[in-house]
Amino acid sequence: MKGKLAFIHSFIYSFILSFFLSLFSFARAQEVGSLFSERLNIYGYGLFDFCIASEGEFLPGLPYECRKGGSFAQVLAAPFFEFLITKRAKFLLEIELEYVPEYEIFGEIEAPKNVEDIKDIEFSTKGADKVLVEGFGEIDIAYAFFEYSFIDLLRIRLGKYINPFGLIFERRDASPSYPYLFVPMMYSKVADVRIMPYYNAGIQLRGESAYLGYAIQVANGRGSVGNIIDANPDKAIGVHVFGRMPDGVLEGSVIGFDFYTDKDFKDVRHNTFGGHSLLSIRNIGPGNIELWGEVAYYTTETKDKTTKKVLSWYALLSYRYFISENWSLLPYVMYDTFDLNLDEKNDLISNIVFGLNVSPFSQLVLKLEFRNQRIQGEEKSRQIFGFGVAYAF
Structure with a gap:
């Protein structure tokens, strides 16, 4: 009898203890969940597109899928994670989940023994007569940085980040916030020339008010592995300054200036000067007019120790027509140009672009989007058609 009573008592005590432990665990889970809901913001963007060209492959300034025959190839989703550590400190992370076509040239690399310099390695073209184009998935940490705000006009940013440059590099909702389907050539790699690297690793001082903003950076500079590995003592220096209209008829208008300089792994200097403007005029009939314009002047040293000068610019005119409270149409026309060397002829690439956003x-x-691309010195121009779906969440 005593054994049964002891068993009953132990069962009751165990039940009570388990009940209160469960309540405590549930309360802690609620507390943790509340903490994450208050301090963690998750948002992002995605893009899916199709592109087809009248002829040619690897068209200048366009994704690899823009070729004769066309391809559903550009699939991208990029979630952003913003963790608010304190009222002044936060950590931001962007992860890009991407499926894109790439090309690889197969060959052999023969490295003799005791090679001290990578320049001494001999390259063989055996097996490199074919270029393979295939799709593959990729996960990339586009940026991951810590930011502390002293005041609105003074914040410090440390880590890997998108370079502050022009009108669109730091638009974190990406495609939905700018009109074109394919970015202008000054933002792309054209014939092995990249005017401005996308990312950098370093430190920024930045700030903004209602009318002005700036960003000053010291970073590693362009490299072969995401600008993280630094192979030279000369750091990149960049300045991004802009003014804007916060309200009124010209609300959203921006004008700014950029300067950036760095060295690559071969100790070659790259300099970029840029200017950007966005004129927004509101309440013109049932919509708004926007005039976009950007220019970039780039110089670098060539193998024969001469200076290569590159100039790229574009101008875009758009009108956003508001059909209803939610629906809108945005037709646009753009002229986009890229001169690979100002001192040479027959190397100017130009695009006339017509597009519509719904x-x-x-x-x-x-x-x-429809564009007519012409390369100076070639008789035929190319016609490229693309459509896409861009979304922000």
Whole structure:
């Protein structure tokens, strides 16, 4: 009898203890969940597009899928994680989940023994007569940085980040916030020339008010592995300054200047000077007019110790027509040009672009784009058609 009573008592005590432990665990889980909901923000963007060209492959300034025959190839989703450590400190992370076509040239590399310099390695073209184009998945940490805000006009940013440059590099909702389907050539790699690297690893001082903003950076500079590995003592230096209209008829208008200089792994200096402007005029009939314009002047040293000068610019005119509270149409026309060397002839690439954006609500944009691309010195021009779906969440 005593054994049964002892068993009953132990069962009751165990039940009570388990009950209160469960309540405590649930309360802690609620507390942790509340902590994450208050301090962690998750948002991002995505893009899916199709592109087809009248002829040619590897068209200048365009994705690899823009070729004769066309391809559904550009699939991208990029979630952002913003963790608020304190009222002044935060950590930001962007992860890009991407499926894109790439090309690889197969060959052999013969490295003799006791090679001290990579320049001494001999390259063989055996097996490199074919270029393989295939799709593959990629996960990339686009940026990961810590930011501390002293005041609105003074913040410090440390880590890997998108370079502050021009009108669109730091638009973190990406495609839904700018009109074109394919970015202008000054933002792309054209014939082995990249005017401005996308990312950098370093430190920034930045700030902004209602009318002005700036970013000053010291970083590693361009490299072969995401600008993280630094192979030279000369650091990159960049300045990004802009002014804007916070309200009124010209609300959203921006004008700014950029300067950036760095060295690559071969100790070659690269300099970029840029200017950007966005004129926004509101309440013109049932919509708004926007005039976009950017220019970039780039110099670097060539193998024969001469200076290569590159100039790229574009101008875009658009009109956003508001059909209803949510629906809008945005037709646009753009002229986009890239001169590979100002001291040489027959190397100017130009695009005349017509496009239409259809947006059922602000976070979703359906994009149609047609462009005529001409390369100076070639008789035929190329016609490229693309459509895409861009969304922000």
